Amino acid sequence: MINFKAIFTAQLASVLNGQLSEEAITDLIETPKKPAHGDLAFPCFTLAKAFRKSPASIAEETACQIQGPYIEKAEAAGPYINIFYSKEAASAVIMEKILIEEKEYGQLNDGADKTAVLDFSSPNIAKPFSMGHLRSTVIGNALGNLAEKCGYKAVRINHLGDWGTQFGKLITAYKKWGSPDKVKENPIKELLSLYIRFHEEAEANPALEDEARSWFKELENGNKEAGILWNWFREESLKEFQRVYDMLGIHFDSYNGEAFYNDKMESVIEELIAKELLTESDGADVVQLPDEDLPPCLIKKSDGATLYATRDLAAAFYRKAAYQFDHSLYIVGQEQSIHFRQVKSVIKKMGYEWADNMTHVPFGLYLKDGKKMSTRKGRVILLEEVLDEAVLLAKNNIEAKSPGLENKNEVAEAVGIGAILFHDLKNDRMNNIEFSLEDMLTFEGETGPYLQYTNARAYSLLRKADDLPSAKNGLSDSYSWEITKLLYQYPEKIRQSYMQFSPSVLAKYLIDVAQAFNKYYGQVRILENDAGIKARLALVKAVTIILSDGMQTLGMKVPQKM
Template sequence: MIYEQALSILSPHVQEDLQKEEILSLLETPKREFGDVAFPCFRLAKTRRKSKATIAQEIATAIGPEAEAIGGYVNLRLPRGTFAEELLASILSAGKNYGQQPASSKKVAIDFSSPNIAKPFSMGHLRSTVIGHAIARLYEKNGATPIRINHIGDWGTQFGKLIYAYKQWGSEVKIRENPIKELFTLYVRFHEEENQDPTLADKGRYWFKQLEEGDQEATSLWTWFREESLRAFTELYDLLGVTFDTYEGESFYNDKMTQALKRLEDQQLLSESDGATIVSLGKYGYPPLLLKKSDGATLYATRDVAAACYRKEYYKADELVYVVGNEQQLYFNQLQAVLKEANIAPSLSHVRFGMVLQDGKKMSTRKGKVILLEDVLAEAIDLAAHNIEEKNPGLPNKEEVAKQVGVGAILFHDLKNDRLHDLAFSLKDILQFEGETGPYVQYAYARASSLIKKSSSIKPSPTNRPYSDEEWHVITTLSQFPIVLKDACDKHNPSLVARYTLDLARDFSRFYAHEPISQDASKLAIVESVRTVLQEGLWILGIEAPEDM
């Protein structure tokens, strides 16, 4: 809304040079001391054949005192009273639909989380899970239909190794008591024993071959491992508030690979190299993508091509999104090239992210060096409960609020960081409840909720009046929410939303500290609008907003 207001002011002075859509695309948010909206004049310098500074000065002079030319920009200060009244009225009217774009026919298949069965859910899996979940909600907010896919890692040689390890050292009683822990212990032991006895690798391959050929014992064990793993994963997903539309894992595509390969063959994309089947990608500057080994064995890539075909045809997906770490960038470049060549999925996005590092090193499940997400969440919830007991022992629903705050701290710590960067794991930093944290934003929401409850007899009502700087900063930040939502969706970057909620919480805290609010209907309109937008911003991030803290 803030850019539309600026457009109405600028348009008479630049409409001969630029269309309305072009003007909107150029608008920026300057530092507050420079104004509310900035319009760069760089593009006009070509058409008007003048310096950008001269053009900016001419436009600012023509607009009047609400405009100022600074370094090739026209900076605008909007009329506070009318803008605030209109914006606050629109937020109060829209409620949680503020910033919601009209529904479109666009469908987006989002592949995220994707843990391996029979392995614990570590902090390393958290990033894909929470980033993918937030991106799905951003697509919803921008009018598209997300299809949430958990492409479980449930196939491959590692399951032959696990079957062998269970038959050699496993205990059915122990696995039924604590399946993931015991299966993980067996997986780690196999690799420790393999270092001493290299023949174990052949035994692992043998049992995976038995599984591929439908051996009853191997299939029964694999099915059991898979069911127990999904049950444990589901408990964690429930705690995180993450849902999926499907858990179609690698094994789901075993009977779909032949058709996918034929599709590539019919388009003359397949070739042979030393007995293996590949797709040459020299024109893209990439090495070939291997789809079949010389012994006829298929690979992860083979199933990914089959999965892409299925998602395009079954779900009618317009876009395929894969939320997978930075280290897989080359592979997804190759996959994208193959799908483009085959006209299977012209639109593929690899949403990559950095690793979670422990002591500066990547975590390793093979070596057993992992930090379990389950343990971190439990500790965060315990700490939140301890803080509540110290500061607000009479708080109703203490256990539920502790869960909301503890889980929220973990999620926000991940999502506030640019996804491309590696994330150093530090339990101490994650569990800080002050500063740039989820609990800080949740507390701002709870404080706003408390103000509304205390003034329940007064209906929040925006008016056209003079607004103080503290009020105006909140109002202009509120106006940015739809812009942030679109930008975050376009860039697949939930950190923009997390950072925005921090900014809004800070602005609200300053407003709260400087302005008497209770019994003032127009100020309560600001409070209710903040409450609405913070709750929606946290929802996008998968974080709950407690009414009391």
């Protein structure tokens, strides 16, 4: 692909006689917000001292010397040099590249022969898959897809919450109030009910907490009854989770959860002791982190129990050995930021520089009535119910507007679930999101259904056309040029999305493409049988390629008819 920015950079470097390096020039080049100000712009402020002239004078004298392939004109606008490319020549090159490569357009080699490990979703077993897990799940999946678009091998890990004192509470609750038949009939719903009841009863009867700790100790010590119950709870939970993952179109390469590391922590603790990093504090074993301005990292409690940090240390060493990762991403809520800084700092103190490749990717919360959702307090919204309701609403809309549509159920599922996914991913991941089904399922504006409908509209134009798309000739109108410039940016938007660990960069870009195309659709007779029809169809085809691939990268399905 021709690098239009590089052409402008080379021209400027030549004219400026080495006053600025090509790298410095490239860093200064801007994309004007208004099309009237050109396609690229260079501010001359940094040259004022060297030339002993005003930036405006430098721009005036320099602009007339800029010429090159694909550059239609260069003009001075105050202190800026604005470049206008030849729309017809440049658009032909861009569209031809996209039409030839199709899904390969936007595929990068940044991560060639490298591995990215992504730890995401990670629900607690024996609890329902709630809206609170949606963000980690869909952000992590999108980042996995983006990593693959950048050339990395992506390893997706579901670090299940399948160990801890909560299982002592659940075993206690089940033995006191549980019914085997009820659990078999509706495992997660019944287990959640028992879990909530335990906390309600424990407020009046604190002795239940002691009983729960005792049962967890039995589980840790290999008690047969406790182990059978734990395995049952885990298996039933995974069946439940898999149904939701199937709806979302998400897969994992590993379901190794907390319990997997039970026999892998001792070697880490021994190494900490050998390197004299473990100290005693109030009876507990900790690693002090004063140089990192962090609280001590708890490794073992006074009763000998290990903690999350111990398991995450063991997991990090295991994953490095198993996958030799170049990036290790933890897509976990922002409330765990200090924890992951501690884990990373401990590994660095142990002398392992690869800790620098471990990155916590935090995100905000889904809130209900301004409060964090809590399984313990019963303030939980089940994700599967939300997905089902979204699909039902989409189905009702299809029945009302397109009753003759083929594959209505498949389209309704793609649209309903796509609405939920996109509503999450278009938001900056650090923002909290107030749960509102109404907002998620709005089928107008900057939404998933809007993207899908725009794409289906473009496919419809291609089906109706008598001609085939051809990029042999470009287009010269301003509406098509605005779309073409956006399509040209797709590979860089993929790169930015992954490097910033922010799927919202891609999501917002796709909205820009869709809006530009709909503006074009409203202003230009695309199917008019004249000399430009093949080029217009090439542009429409290019739009379907970018929107389709972009939505699939975010995890959405792409119906061609709606």
